[in-house]
Amino acid sequence: MTMPEQKKPKQKTLVVKIGSTLVANRQRLTPRFGFLQQLMDDITRLRESGTNVILCSSGAVALGLRTVGETPESAGVSDKQAAAACGMPLLLNAYRQIGHEFGIDIAQVLLTLGDFEHHRRFLNTRNTVFRLLEAGVMPIVNENDTITTEEIRVGDNDRLAAKVAQMADADDFIILTEVDGLYDRNPAEEGAKLIEEVVDVAPYMAATQGKSTLGTGGMTTKLMAANIAQEAGCTTYISHGEVDRPLTWVLEGKQRCSRFPAHDVPSTGWERWIANRLQVAGRITVSDAVADEIAEGDRPVRREDILSMNGDFTRGDVLHVFDEAETERARGLSDFTSEELRVLTVNADLDAEQLLGYRTKGEVIRAKNLVPLEGRHLRWNVNDELGGG
Template structure:
C-alpha cells in the first residue's frame, strides 16, 4: 500500500495579519487553503499550526503589538480566535473540506498523558478527514507556562503524528548564513547539522514571538523524529506544494536517517526546563555506559520547583548536560532525601519508597544529535548539604 504523507504546515502571525490594520490577509489565506486542498486531494494528511489570534484581536481591545502587555494579549487572543477560525472556515468551505480547532498549553505537550490525549484527538480528526488547526491557548497561558512560539509547537506536533514533512512558512526565503538584510548573505539551501547556524539566527518579527532561531530549533526537533523540515517564503501563490515539489528556493533541514523512538523524542525534546540536578563525578562517569539509576547520594545540587513525573535535566559538575529523565520525586522531596541520606525515605516522606530519584528505564543519555541546554544560573541552584 502506498504511504500517504503526513504534512504539518506552520504559518506565523506576520503572514496572517496585516501589520498596520491588524486584519486578516485574505489573499494569503486563500492561497494557503487552496494549496492545502491540493495536498488533501492527493491523499496527504495535513495539520495546520497557526498563529494569528492575538494579532487579529488587538483592534477589538484597542491595543497595538508594540504596547500590549500579557493581560492585553490574553484578552486579544480571546477576541481574535473566533475571527481567525471563522476566516479559516469560510475559506476551507470554498475548497470543500472541514476544519477543527485544537488549543494546547505547555503542559499538554510536556505531560506524557496529556500529550497522548492530544495525539488521540488529532488522530481521530485526521481519520475523519478533518484538518486540525492547532494553536497555543494564549487566553489562559502566562509567560511562565507558555510554549513561547508556534515554530517549536509545530515541531512537537510533527513528532506527535510522526509527520513526513514540516513546512514552516515565513517572510524570507529560508535560513541565511548571516542577517538577510546584509547584501552578502547567502541562502543555506540544505542543512544536516543545525548547530553551526544557531548563533546567526536571532531576532523576531513585530507580530510574532519567534524568529529564525526558533525555526532552526523546531527543525532540529523534527529531524530527530525522522521528519524533513522546509523553511520558505509564504508569500507565494502555491506556498506549500511549490516547496515540496522543489520549484523554488528554500531551506531544507534533512531528517536523521536513524530517528529516535517517539518516547525518546518526547523525553528529550523539551520546550521548557521543569528543573535540573547536578550529580557527582562517579555517577556522571557511569552514564558514559548508558542510562543508570540516580540515587539521592549522587546529587550535589537541585534546581526547581518540579513535581513527580516531570522531565528534569541532569548535569555533571562542570555544567555539561548528560541526560534527561522522568523524576520519581518532587524537588522538595528530592532535597529532603539528598540532604538526609542516613534517614529512611519512609521516615522522611511518610510513605514507603526505595528512594531512587531516577530509574534507568526513564532516562535518555544525550548524544551528538541533541542540542544541550545550559546549566541554570548558580543563583537558581540549591546546594545539597548532606548530613550523612
C-alpha cells in the first residue's frame, strides 16, 4: 500500500556520493577514518547552516573483502555479495562512531533497482527519506548488494545517488572522487585540462572509459549520474574528496571541480520519474512523422503507430520510443503487457476489445504518460540490451 506522500523538507537538500577509494584503504581494505572525520566535520557545518545532507556511500564490498578472503581483483559476483554482507556493518559502524562525535544520528536505507523503477515503491522510499530528514537523522543510502543480481541491480553508486537526488528533490549533488573533475582527456596525460562547467554531457561520453579497482563506476557513470540530476533540476559537482572541507568549499566555489548546472525549467516529478530510467523494460519503433508529433506534445502512441517492438514488459512499465533512424525520442508508461501488445499489432485490422476481452481505446501510451526527450537528455543506444542498467 502506498503511504500518503510526505512533504519535502523546507531546507535545502544536498546529496553526496562518496567513492570506495575514499572510504576504504586500498591496501589494507580498512576504513579511512581520517577522511571520514573530515567529511563528517564538514557535514556538521552544512547541517548547522540549515542544509539537509543525504549520503550515498560506497565501500561496503571493499571493507568486507578481507573477511571473505578475497581481493578486488580476485572477487567474483558471489564473493562481492558475501563481502557486502560483511562490510556493511563495518561501514555503518564507522559512520556511526564518527557521527556520534558530532551529534549526528544516522540511518541505513538499502535500495534495489525496483525501488526506483516501480513508482509506488519510489514514493514510499521518498517518504521514508523525508521522514528521516524531518527527524534530523542523516540517511546513508546504499544498494542492497547482498541480494541483488545483475538483472535487478542499479550497478553503480553514481547513478543510484543521482536517482536519490531526483527522489529527494535535492538542490545540489556532489560526487567525491580521486580526481578534480572531468578532464578533456586522461588526466594523467600532459596538457590535460579540467572542464569546469558542463551543460551537456553527451559530447564527453566517449572519452570517459575506465573504472577504479575498488569501485564499479568510472567517469562514464558519473556523467550519466550528472545528466540524471541535471534533468531533475539539481546542480551536480564532481570533485576531489581529499581536502579539508570537501563539501562546503565546492558549494562556495573555493574548490577546483567540474560543475554541471541544473537544466532550466525542470519537469514535474512524474515526468522526471518516467524519463530517467536505469533499465529498459521494452522498446517500440514508430515512424519519423509520429515521433515528430510526439515531440510537439499531447499526442499518445496508438497501436497503429507501432512499426516494431521488443522486450517482455507488463502494464505500467516504461517503454522507450524510437524513430525509424533508431534515435530514441520519448519514454512512456505502457497500458498493455508485451503479450497484449503483440496480439494488437499482429492483428491490426481486428477490434482491440474483441482481441483482449475488455474495453480499450487502443492507446499504447497515453499522452499524459508520455515524455518527449529534450536535446540534452542522454538517450539509450539502440544496441543497449533490454533489461540492462
